[in-house]
Amino acid sequence: MKVSEELTEGLEMSRSWCRVKPADELVLIPVQKSCPECGRAMRIRYTNRRAVVSLRGLVCLRLKIRHCEDRTCGRYHQAWRPEAEGALALPQHEFGLDVIALVGPCATANTAACRKSIASSTGAAWRSASAA
Ligand SMILES: [Zn+2]
Numbered sequence: 001m002k003v004s005e006e007l008t009e010g011l012e013m014s015r016s017w018c019r020v021k022p023a024d025e026l027v028l029i030p031v032q033k034s035c036p037e038c039g040r041a042m043r044i045r046y047t048n049r050r051a052v053v054s055l056r057g058l059v060c061l062r063l064k065i066r067h068c069e070d071r072t073c074g075r076y077h078q079a080w081r082p083e084a085e086g087a088l089a090l091p092q093h094e095f096g097l098d099v100i101a102l103v104g105p106c107a108t109a110n111t112a113a114c115r116k117s118i119a120s121s122t123g124a125a126w127r128s129a130s131a132a
Contacts, residue, residue, distance in 0.1 A: 022051060022060035028082035035068040037075045042066035048081075052089045054096035061085065 035042050048063040066080040089096045095103075099118075106114030 020058050023057035025060040025062065026088075027062045027064070028084050029064045030066050030080050030082045032066070032080060032083070035070070035073060035075055038068065038070050038073040040068060040070050040073070042068050042080055050089075051094075052096045053094060053099060054088070055098045055102065059088075059096070061088065 033041060043066060044064045045067045046065050048065060050061045050063060052059050052061060063082055063085060067077055068075045070076060087097070103118055106118060
């Protein structure tokens, strides 16, 4: 057994390949500037980073998050995320909606041509559970 195999033994669930540096970075800012409940201005309080695999490659999203700072408001300290984020990827998902739309029909077919098409489109090593 090689040293590299010993190090990865028992880590089958972890990613065995390095993620590519993001090819693109998008900064998303919420369009809504006032609180929908109390009408007061919501300032940008912090930035979240998120990486999404899309058909363009790996995209780094920098998300500006707003908060209502009125303690009497029902939306006090609830995050208001950029609206455009929902058009790019589902919450807590690694792949963008464009990839999911491509994979959907192929997932039922599960052919080698589909797997190759997805891997070449995303630029990532994609393995199906049946190939592992
Ligand atoms: Zn408010």
